[in-house]
Amino acid sequence: MEVKVLFFGVLAEITSTNLKIYREVKSISDLKLRIQDDFPEMVHYNYRISLNNEIINNDPNLNNGDEIAFMPPFAGG
């Protein structure tokens, strides 16, 4: 299985990417651990996570094709 991970704002800058594919990821907490290994700098930043365009506060399991976004605090308007 694979999921699409998007990074926005300052997170796109520190990871040097907008998009990364992760394979064989079971859950959001599993994904966060993998991302922290890849990008240790992220621990210094606040962000929210969305799963398929809905902000989540829990730890759902992930399915093939899911889209997860790591989003710093919004600044629109």
Place this chain on the structure above:
Amino acid sequence: MKTTYLTAGPITQKMIGIFLDKIGSRTDAGGHSLFLGQVRADRIDGKCVVAIEYSAYEEMVKKEAEKIKDHILSEFPDAKSIDIVHSTGIVRSGEISLLVIVSAGHRRQAIDACSKAVELIKEKFPVWKKEIFEDNSYGWKENIPG
């Protein structure tokens, strides 16, 4: 009809004119409230903001914009329609980066609904801004909760 909530670059006079031409067709409206958000030449640590670079999570903007529209039309039953456009990419100081127009039967709800829509956009839109200074340095900006 395809609804677009994002536009690349500043919102131009021509675009604003297109929306203003359209509102007259709402013959059930007695008032229209228009908000234009402009890039302000803030001075931060002695440096002046010359532009903002906006980025957005487009699919989620569309979803949130639809939710905001539903919320506004529900909270303000006299509101007839709401248009929202937010810029992406570079917008220079003095240029417009946000347009909100609310048409309502009467002025009170037109004004109040427009104001509420702007607050919801600031809270809910997945948009990020990089302030670019006159010396080409930059800083990431966050909205302060209202």
